[in-house]
Amino acid sequence: MFDIFGSHGSCPGARRDFLKAGALGLTGLTLTDLLRARAVLGSTAKAPEKTVIWLFLSGGPTHFETFDPKPDNPLPYRSTVGTLRTNLPGTHIGGLFPRLAKLADKYSIIRSFAHTAADHAAATHWLATGHDHPPAGNGAVPISPSLGSVLSKYRGANHSVTGMPAYVGLDHLYAEGPAWLGAAHAPFDARGNAQANMTPRIALDRVHDRQTLRQTLDRLERRMDQSGMMSAMDEFEGRAVELIRGSARHAFDLSREDPRLRERYGQGGKGLGENLLLARRLAEAGTGLVTVWYGGWDSHGTNPSVNHGTIEQEMRKLAPEFDHAVSVFIEDLYDRGLDEQVLLAIVGEFGRSPHINKDGGREHWPQLGNQVLVGGGLKMGQIIGESAAIGDVPKSRPVSPNDLLATLFQFLGIPLDLQYASPGGRPTRMLETGTPVAELFS
Numbered sequence: 001m002f003d004i005f006g007s008h009g010s011c012p013g014a015r016r017d018f019l020k021a022g023a024l025g026l027t028g029l030t031l032t033d034l035l036r037a038r039a040v041l042g043s044t045a046k047a048p049e050k051t052v053i054w055l056f057l058s059g060g061p062t063h064f065e066t067f068d069p070k071p072d073n074p075l076p077y078r079s080t081v082g083t084l085r086t087n088l089p090g091t092h093i094g095g096l097f098p099r100l101a102k103l104a105d106k107y108s109i110i111r112s113f114a115h116t117a118a119d120h121a122a123a124t125h126w127l128a129t130g131h132d133h134p135p136a137g138n139g140a141v142p143i144s145p146s147l148g149s150v151l152s153k154y155r156g157a158n159h160s161v162t163g164m165p166a167y168v169g170l171d172h173l174y175a176e177g178p179a180w181l182g183a184a185h186a187p188f189d190a191r192g193n194a195q196a197n198m199t200p201r202i203a204l205d206r207v208h209d210r211q212t213l214r215q216t217l218d219r220l221e222r223r224m225d226q227s228g229m230m231s232a233m234d235e236f237e238g239r240a241v242e243l244i245r246g247s248a249r250h251a252f253d254l255s256r257e258d259p260r261l262r263e264r265y266g267q268g269g270k271g272l273g274e275n276l277l278l279a280r281r282l283a284e285a286g287t288g289l290v291t292v293w294y295g296g297w298d299s300h301g302t303n304p305s306v307n308h309g310t311i312e313q314e315m316r317k318l319a320p321e322f323d324h325a326v327s328v329f330i331e332d333l334y335d336r337g338l339d340e341q342v343l344l345a346i347v348g349e350f351g352r353s354p355h356i357n358k359d360g361g362r363e364h365w366p367q368l369g370n371q372v373l374v375g376g377g378l379k380m381g382q383i384i385g386e387s388a389a390i391g392d393v394p395k396s397r398p399v400s401p402n403d404l405l406a407t408l409f410q411f412l413g414i415p416l417d418l419q420y421a422s423p424g425g426r427p428t429r430m431l432e433t434g435t436p437v438a439e440l441f442s
Helices: 015-023 031-040 120-129 134-138 147-155 210-227 235-245 247-251 259-265 272-285 311-335 401-412
Strands: 051-056 083-085 092-094 107-113 167-169 289-293 342-347 369-375 394-396 419-421 427-429
Touching: 051 147, 051 272, 051 401, 107 394, 107 401, 120 134, 120 401, 147 167, 147 289, 147 401, 247 272, 259 272, 259 311, 272 289, 272 311, 311 342, 311 369, 342 401
Parallel strands: 051 289, 051 342, 167 289
Antiparallel strands: 083 092, 107 369, 342 369, 419 427
């Protein structure tokens, strides 16, 4: 049962119970408290103009079987699942993406992404923050703010009018937090995760209980109006209430979508389509960065203990839902005219090895990988960089994690030399190195 009134719901005039609604009844810290704390920290939001949806392909997706299939090579230096011609002359992608092959003019592929971190956590930290942190591979906590937290600090953690959070996480991703920027700039947690990160949270399973959500919030509005409580609240309490009455309530409510569009996005085994639809709604409502997870790409080969098969078998599990959901999202983005405002970044921590091991899998390979960008008013239909003949290293135009982040900084309007004071009081650049990929902005 979705309940935001607490144990004293029968007393609509009780201020202490009503303020629990500011946290949607799901966290010990009220949203009012959070908004007040953020204002004290100087986070005054302006209407965001651009949004990044960060689709993280956790595990390290193979570049051979996805976006750099090397069709003229012998095995193992080409895709094990075949290749498809795209609607761009001379361009091929993996053989399990028939819908994406027809939309290649609407995305650009970076085929020369490279770095040196072969561990999942260390590579993820670098990708999310622009800081190489090898101890992450041994369980160390993140030490640098992620892109979303930097954006939250720069724009303001909440929209000044609607209260929409600047940064929303739809699933738990390592290093997607604020580090020393402070908990006020952690992602608004839409996962229902019980970790105490001092942010309000709306569990997706509860958001999916649409009828109960609507009934509860409608009851809240009636009680507020009858008691006249709105007139007695200060600015921050009002903003907290508006967050759950207005844009956030509507943005998180997928029942407001045309059922035919929801069916078109599809559910899928991992819910990628529904999460991308929700991300699109959040982007329309003013959220600046939304993280979406689609994992399972760590294809080392046959391992019955974890139900893993060969690289070909794993691709056949992952590709259909990915091809369908991402293609529908791209079509929807362009149909709505959001392709200038919203940039979908399809990213993974690294690629996979040019050799195939004895178990039919490919190993971690930070020396080369692919990243894909969709929309954002950038120049689409490009192949940026080229891989060497056997797909092991960049042949031209290497792009680092910092270059990718610099590209997103520029798109979002974040100064590349942005600095904030560290806990020790030292001015610290949010991105120490990195050059935006100029081809995307030409």
